[in-house]
Amino acid sequence: EPEVTQTPSHQVTQMGQEVILRCVPISNHLYFYWYRQILGQKVEFLVSFYNNEISEKSEIFDDQFSVERPDGSNFTLKIRSTKLEDSAMYFCASRLTETTYEQYFGPGTRLTVT
Amino acid sequence: GNSVTQMEGPVTLSEEAFLTINCTYTATGYPSLFWYVQYPGEGLQLLLKATKADDKGSNKGFEATYRKETTSFHLEKGSVQVSDSAVYFCALSDNYGQNFVFGPGTRLSVLP
Numbered sequence: 001e002p003e004v005t006q007t008p009s010h011q012v013t014q015m016g017q018e019v020i021l022r023c024v025p026i027s028n029h030l031y032f033y034w035y036r037q038i039l040g041q042k043v044e045f046l047v048s049f050y051n052n053e054i055s056e057k058s059e060i061f062d063d064q065f066s067v068e069r070p071d072g073s074n075f076t077l078k079i080r081s082t083k084l085e086d087s088a089m090y091f092c093a094s095r096l097t098e099t100t101y102e103q104y105f106g107p108g109t110r111l112t113v114t
Numbered sequence: 115g116n117s118v119t120q121m122e123g124p125v126t127l128s129e130e131a132f133l134t135i136n137c138t139y140t141a142t143g144y145p146s147l148f149w150y151v152q153y154p155g156e157g158l159q160l161l162l163k164a165t166k167a168d169d170k171g172s173n174k175g176f177e178a179t180y181r182k183e184t185t186s187f188h189l190e191k192g193s194v195q196v197s198d199s200a201v202y203f204c205a206l207s208d209n210y211g212q213n214f215v216f217g218p219g220t221r222l223s224v225l226p
Contacts, residue, residue: 033213043158043203045213056212091157093214101146101165101207103214107157 002026004106006092012112013082021077021109023092031095032075033103034067036060036088043091049075082113116141120204120217127194127224135189135220137178137204145206147171147180147187152201152219161189161202194224 005024013019025032034046047057049067066078075094079086089110093103121136139145149161149171162171167182176191187204204217 035214042218043205043214043216045215048213058213093158102148102160102163103207104160105150105158 004092004094004104006090006106006109008109009107010110010112012114015084015113016081019079019082019111021079021090021092021111023075023077023106024073025075025092025094026096026104027073029094029096029104030098031055031103032067032069033093033095034077035091035093035105037091037108038088046077079111082111084113087111087113116145116206116208116215118204118206118215118217120202120220122218123201123221125220125222127222129196129224129226130193131224133189133191133194133198133222135202135204135222137187137189137217139185139187139204139206141185141206141208143208145208147178148205148207148214149176149178149187149189150203150205150216152203154200158203194222196224196226198222199224 007022032049035043037043045058047061048055064080068076089108091108092106095103117140119138146165148163150158151161162173164171164180170179178187178189201219201221203219205214
């Protein structure tokens, strides 16, 4: 069964460094998302992406964040200058079409900023 | 804005007990409703969904009915197993299927 994959599973970085989290959505899906989950807290929406552009973003998704679909398969989240409070689990998700509302999530990348 | 409220956990049950996890929502329009499950150390897995009022979603013995009149989507299972131990998230998407809003999650522990 097709699934969303994410790499790396765990990333440790120092404050101020740039990180890139990678996702491979399900191949025929058209909509892509990033969410984050700070330890012990709820899952929060960051950004949605469709047709090679951002379609919606939350207040969390400030200028330090960017997303890209550099080729036909990868979908990346970049954090330009990490802060301690960026430590969280980051989930990528994809959705098939405009009329299918369920999203399929990857296993997540745990980001630890020291 | 849209929001989801779930009963706070943790919930601890004995094997074969009946499970209910309450979920209520606030939304404009006609949201779709979902339950996701997160097993220890893993990502979010879609458990079941309902896209319109009175729909019942079901999977792996779990059920939830979309009740528009009470804005609820309670998760139930008649007989839980130790393997059901996980965190359960209620979520909604707006009527355009865009970003999900998640509840805070309810941790379920099932004891043998």
